[in-house]
Amino acid sequence: MAAFGYWRGVALVAAVFLAILLFVPAWFDLFEVLQMTQYVVLAIYALSLAYIWGFGGIISFGQAGFFGLGGYAFAVISINMGETTVPFLLTIALCFAFAAVLGYFMFYGRLSDVYLGVVTLVVALIMWKLISHTAGPEYAIGKARLGGFNGIPSIPIMQVPFTDREMDPGEMFQYFMGLLIFVYLLLHVLIRSKFGRIAISIRENEVRTGLLGYDIRRYKLMVFSIGGALGGASGAMWATYQTFIDPNAFSLEMSAKCLIWVMAGGVGTLVGPIVGVVALQYLSLKLGETAFMNNLVILGIVLVLLVLLMPRGIVPTLHDWLRKALALARQPSRRGAP
Amino acid sequence: MNAASGSILATSSLTMRFGGVVAVDNVDFSLAPGELRCLIGPNGAGKSTFFKCLTGQLRPSSGSILFDGEEIGGRHTHEIVARGIGIKTQVPNLFEGLSAYENVSLAASRRNRADRAAEIAGEMLELMQIPEIAGEAVGTLAHGQRQLVELAMVLAGRPRLVLLDEPAAGMAGEERARLAGVVRSLAGDNTLIVVEHDMDFIKDIASTVTVFHRGRIFIEGHVEEIMAHSEVQEIYLGKETNAAA
Ligand SMILES: Nc1ncnc2c1ncn2[C@@H]1O[C@H](COP(=O)(O)OP(=O)(O)OP(=O)(O)O)[C@@H](O)[C@H]1O
Ligand SMILES: [Mg+2]
Numbered sequence: 001m002a003a004f005g006y007w008r009g010v011a012l013v014a015a016v017f018l019a020i021l022l023f024v025p026a027w028f029d030l031f032e033v034l035q036m037t038q039y040v041v042l043a044i045y046a047l048s049l050a051y052i053w054g055f056g057g058i059i060s061f062g063q064a065g066f067f068g069l070g071g072y073a074f075a076v077i078s079i080n081m082g083e084t085t086v087p088f089l090l091t092i093a094l095c096f097a098f099a100a101v102l103g104y105f106m107f108y109g110r111l112s113d114v115y116l117g118v119v120t121l122v123v124a125l126i127m128w129k130l131i132s133h134t135a136g137p138e139y140a141i142g143k144a145r146l147g148g149f150n151g152i153p154s155i156p157i158m159q160v161p162f163t164d165r166e167m168d169p170g171e172m173f174q175y176f177m178g179l180l181i182f183v184y185l186l187l188h189v190l191i192r193s194k195f196g197r198i199a200i201s202i203r204e205n206e207v208r209t210g211l212l213g214y215d216i217r218r219y220k221l222m223v224f225s226i227g228g229a230l231g232g233a234s235g236a237m238w239a240t241y242q243t244f245i246d247p248n249a250f251s252l253e254m255s256a257k258c259l260i261w262v263m264a265g266g267v268g269t270l271v272g273p274i275v276g277v278v279a280l281q282y283l284s285l286k287l288g289e290t291a292f293m294n295n296l297v298i299l300g301i302v303l304v305l306l307v308l309l310m311p312r313g314i315v316p317t318l319h320d321w322l323r324k325a326l327a328l329a330r331q332p333s334r335r336g337a338p
Numbered sequence: 339m340n341a342a343s344g345s346i347l348a349t350s351s352l353t354m355r356f357g358g359v360v361a362v363d364n365v366d367f368s369l370a371p372g373e374l375r376c377l378i379g380p381n382g383a384g385k386s387t388f389f390k391c392l393t394g395q396l397r398p399s400s401g402s403i404l405f406d407g408e409e410i411g412g413r414h415t416h417e418i419v420a421r422g423i424g425i426k427t428q429v430p431n432l433f434e435g436l437s438a439y440e441n442v443s444l445a446a447s448r449r450n451r452a453d454r455a456a457e458i459a460g461e462m463l464e465l466m467q468i469p470e471i472a473g474e475a476v477g478t479l480a481h482g483q484r485q486l487v488e489l490a491m492v493l494a495g496r497p498r499l500v501l502l503d504e505p506a507a508g509m510a511g512e513e514r515a516r517l518a519g520v521v522r523s524l525a526g527d528n529t530l531i532v533v534e535h536d537m538d539f540i541k542d543i544a545s546t547v548t549v550f551h552r553g554r555i556f557i558e559g560h561v562e563e564i565m566a567h568s569e570v571q572e573i574y575l576g577k578e579t580n581a582a583a
Contacts, residue, residue, distance in 0.1 A: 194447060201433055201444055208431035211393065213419035213448045213495060 010188050013271055014181055021177040025170030033173050039281055040176045041237040043274040044183055046261040048230035050273035053262060055191050056223030057203030061117040062124030063258045066228045068250030070095050070235025072131065075152040075245050080142040084159045084240060091236045092229050099228020100221065107217040107224070121255065128250035151246025158240040176237055180274075183230060187270055190226070199223050264306050266313025275314055345404075346371040346529050347392070347499060352401035352411070354387050354553075361387040363553035364401070369499075374525035376540045376561070377533045379550030380573060385533045386428050388550070389501050393425050394418045405499065424497030426488050428504050428533070434477035438463060438487045441476055445491040455494075462490035467516055481508030486517070493524075500524065502532045506539050518542040537565065549573075 025033055045067055052058040073094050077087035102123060106116050135148025144152060157166045158175065167175060190196045199219050202209045210216050239245040248254065257280075265276025280299070287298050310317040345368040354362040361384045369375055377385050390396040392403060394415040403411040410418050433441050443459035450458060463469045466486040471479060476487055485505055492500060502521070506514050514536075521543045524530060534540050540547065540561060547564045549556040551573050557564065564570055 194452070197444065197447075201436075204433045204435060205431055207395070207427070208433065208491075210415040211395075211419060211425055211427070211431065212445050212491070213416050215414070215416040 006192070010185070014185060017177065017181045017184065021174050021181070024177075025173055030169060033169050035285070037169065037173045037176055037241055039278050040173065040180050041234055041241055042261070042277045042281060044176075044180055044237065045231060045234035046258055046265070046273040046277045047180075047183055047187065047270060048227045048234060049258045050262045050265070050267070050270055051187050051190075051230065052223050052227035054268040054270075055187075055196065055203065056199045056220060056227075057113075057206070058220060058224055058227070059113065059117045060120040060224075060227070060255075061259065062120035062122070062255050063227075063231050064250050064252070064254035065120065065124035065127050066095050066099065066231025067235040067238070067254055067258075068124070068127060068131070068245075068247070069098060070232030071239040071245040071249045072146070072152070072235075073232065074236035074239045075155045076141045076144040076146075078156045078240070079144040079152070079154070082156070083164060084156050085161045088158075088233075088236055088240075092233050095232025095235075096225050096229035098232075099225040103221045103224040103228075107220045121252075124250055124255055125252065128247050128252075131250060132247045147246075149247060151244060152239075153244050155239050155243045155245060157243060158237075172241070176241075179233075179237070183233075184270055184274075195219070195222070260303060264303065264314060266315040266317075269313070269315050272313050272315035279314065344371075345369055346406055348404045349392075350402050350404075352388070352391060352403060353399045354384075354391055354396060355399045360553050362391060362398075365553070365555055367548065367555060369529055369531065371498075371529055372526050373546070374521070374530045374532070374544055376544040376547045377531055377550060378535070378540065378547060378564075379556070383550040384553040385550050386503055387553075389425060389427075389503055389531075389533070392418075392501065393423060419495065419497070422496075422498035423501065424492040424495050424499070425501040426485070426492050426503060426505055428507075430481075430484050430488055432476045432484060432488055432491070434475070436476060437473050438468065438476055438479070438483075438490075439472040441487055442490045442494050446494040448495060458494050459490075462494045463487075465493070466490045466520065482510060482513045485509060486513070489517075489520070498529060500528050500530045502530065504533055504535065506534060506536055514539060515542075541565075 024036060028036070045063070048066065049060060049063045052060060070091050073091040074084075074087055077090055078084050081087055102120075105111075106119055111119065131146065132149055134146035135150070137145065139146045139148070146152065158172055159166055160171070191200070198209065198214050199222075202214075202216055202219055206216060235245075235249060238249065261276035261280060262273045263276075264280060265274065266272030280302075283302065284299055306314070348366075348368040350366050352362055352365045352367070353360065363384070365388065367388075377388070379385055387396065391398045391411070392405075394410070394413050394417070397412045401411065402409055405418070405421060405423065408421070410421065433444065436444070439459055442462050443455045446458040446462070447455035460469070460472075463472050466489060468483060468486050468490075471483060471487075476484060479487065485508060489502070489505060492502075505521070506517055509517060518539060521530065521532060532540075532543065544561055546558065547561050548558045549564060549570055556573070557567065557570060559567075
């Protein structure tokens with residue numbers, strides 16, 4: 001029964017996403033479609049953290065490490081191969097492997113949770129530093145010059161898989177939206193599987209989960225690696241969407257934004273962080289248009305208000321309000337009974 | 339007969355130091371299969387630390403732990419648990435947000451498929467005589483009921499050696515008697531070590547008692563004999579009446 005309600009909710013969200021996928025390119029103009037494509041890419045990026053944090057209890061302060069790695073890996077591989085399908089898959093595999101290696105040292109080295117967050121942050125910053133120092137022509141991988149602070153231009157536009165036809169903006173939006181739906185459903189299946197329930201129980205009580213005989217390190221490593229692969233995928237999508245990538249993909253700001261989207265939307269949900277991305281990105285876009293006040297200041301105020309008024313995040317709070325409203329609406333009929 | 343031969347658990351010179359504090363000090367402890375042993379001792383005697391060494395929550399500073407003839411000292415918790423040791427910790431360790439039933443079925447699902455795990459969870463809650471709270475979130479239960487849920491979780495993993503660290507804490511008369519009944523019924527098929535402060539509870543369940551004092555085994559013997567022992571009264575019972583006063 002509970003499971004039925006759960007999947008009904010997931011199906012509803014997926015159906016809404018599907019409607020967006022089908023109708024947006026026809027109903028909106030080019031600029032808006034491009035804008036929404038950006039939200040979709042960043043939503044997958046936010047999900048990479050939402051999953052490991054909300055459903056594995058792993059907080060990463062440096063999720064941009066995977067985002068940037070994905071962007072650069074895709075840039076280098078696709079420029080060299082001259083197509084996008086295989087490079088996209090290779091990038092995801094590479095980021096999974098990178099997360100697995102990093103995670104192995106963190107989880108098997110019995111690093112405590114706080115240090116774990118710091119290590120991810122430091123790794124992202126080191127990558128940012130390294131990639132920023134690749135300006136000279138000697139820093140090239142095959143045909144791709146890394147370009148230091150200037151980044152890598154002319155990254156191939158995503159092609160229709162297994163063909164060499166470039167997607168137009170509407171198609172790219174639909175392709176990415178399809179990937180978002182796929183990731184959203186995949187994560188729900190993972191979360192509801194035995195593996196997922198044990199990962200959640202580690203978040204709830206690590207000691208007890210260990211004492212039940214589950215190897216905590218293995219579960220955390222797997223969750224973290226999946227998060228790394230998703231972060232990398234979003235970075236690759238970002239690179240092809242912009243046809244450009246620069247060291248800012250690794251930046252502290254990029255890591256912090258991800259934390260903020262997930263926190264604002266609600267840790268422990270998957271829709272929440274997606275809503276968080278759209279709401280906050282839209283807000284900064286609108287604030288950017290007005291020269292009224294520094295938009296970072298306003299964004300900061302909005303965040304403080306959000307934390308004060310909705311400490312659990314937008315989606316869980318709205319969910320609560322809706323339930324209370326429904327309960328209130330039902331009450332008059334109950335009053336008839338003694 | 340050698341103390342270690344034929345025993346399911348045998349520690350030798352087991353030592354756990356925290357900086358200058360020697361919490362467990364050269365302990366040689368052995369237990370026959372099917373035995374029910376009580377472990378008593380004043381606060382800070384090292385009982386919980388001893389348990390943590392046995393379950394791999396702490397890596398012993400030195401000494402060895404043989405479980406079923408196999409060295410488990412310093413192994414990872416999950417490996418030790420997989421070999422058949424289960425523990426109810428002193429501080430309750432439950433999944434607060436989940437229901438009693440979900441807690442126990444999660445414990446059972448390590449070794450079983452989902453449908454069998456569900457069955458076991460039902461059986462265990464039945465055994466604890468708490469099937470009526472199966473659907474309730476553990477975080478909302480009274481302390482005594484939480485203890486019973488945790489015991490059900492431990493038993494759902496079908497351990498051969500069951501460690502219970504103050505299982506009767508927070509329990510009232512009837513619940514306490516029920517717990518004593520469950521513990522007695524487990525002995526024989528299972529081997530148990532029970533840490534308790536309450537002497538009536540101990541008399542209810544056990545024959546042999548080991549007294550810990552300052553990290554060492556102070557004395558071992560029959561419960562009546564131990565309770566009559568003047569030095570034990572001094573270090574342990576005396577302290578407890580002081581604490582109660
Ligand atoms: N992680 C730790 N770090 C430092 N000292 C510790 C640690 N754990 C326990 N100790 C110390 O080891 C000694 C034994 O503690 P332990 O908890 O094993 O006693 P106990 O017999 O279980 O007591 P109680 O009856 O109060 O539960 C105490 O002096 C305690 O302060
Ligand atoms: Mg203790």
